[in-house]
Amino acid sequence: MQSTATVLVYSDNARTREQVRLATGRRPAADVPEVRFVECATLPAVLKELDKGGIDACVLDGEAVPAGGMGVCRQIKDEIFNCPPVLLLMGRPQDAWLATWSRAEAAVTLPVDPVEFAGALAGVLRKRFVNA
Numbered sequence: 001m002q003s004t005a006t007v008l009v010y011s012d013n014a015r016t017r018e019q020v021r022l023a024t025g026r027r028p029a030a031d032v033p034e035v036r037f038v039e040c041a042t043l044p045a046v047l048k049e050l051d052k053g054g055i056d057a058c059v060l061d062g063e064a065v066p067a068g069g070m071g072v073c074r075q076i077k078d079e080i081f082n083c084p085p086v087l088l089l090m091g092r093p094q095d096a097w098l099a100t101w102s103r104a105e106a107a108v109t110l111p112v113d114p115v116e117f118a119g120a121l122a123g124v125l126r127k128r129f130v131n132a
Contacts, residue, residue, distance in 0.1 A: 005033040005125050006054055008084070010040045010069060011061035016089065017041075019112040020059050029122035032129070043067040050080050057124045058086045062095065063110060070095075073102035085124045087117075 009020050017039050027034045038055065040046045049055060058076070060069030073086045088104040089112070090096070099107035105127055106120045 002033050002129070004036050005056040005128070006036050006038060007121070007125075008038045008040060008046065008049055008055045008058045010043075010046050010058065010064060010072060011089070012041050012064045013061065014041075016061050016063075016110070016112070020089075020117070023112045023114040023117040024121060025118070028118040028125065032122050032125040035121075035125075043072055046072060046076070047079075050076060050083075055084045056128050057084050057121065059121065060086055060088050060104070061110075062088055062090045062098070062107075070098050070102040070104075073104050077103040085127050087120050087124045 007024070009017050011017050021037055024035050038049050040049060060073050062069040069088055073088060076086075077083050085105040088099045088102060088107040090099060090107050090109050093109055096107060106124050108116050108120050
């Protein structure tokens with residue numbers, strides 16, 4: 001297992017990015033690597049980081065403004081070769097169908113529940129390392 005997983009966190013809200021970091025801790029589960037975060041507040045920053053490479057998973061805020069995470073997810077799935085798996089943060093459970101439309105591998109609702117989030121992120125990271 002590699003020693004560190006790089007997770008891109010996209011949200012225009014610094015508090016949401018903080019909730020993601022706090023819910024993850026050093027690692028979301030014992031069987032996945034420790035996590036290093038790359039934080040982005042804008043779509044151009046997300047695309048720049050993904051173009052650089054080295055991102056193992058993305059956490060995208062579906063409530064971000066002006067570019068919501070669901071649309072960003074769909075865009076990167078179309079445009080980024082070997083796109084990392086995506087965990088989508090949704091405002092409402094009823095938006096699960098939009099998460100499916102966006103092609104996200106997993107989705108959880110806001111506000112971030114630490115146990116639910118850590119489990120979902122661990123699952124997304126497992127998919128990345130099994131398929132790598």
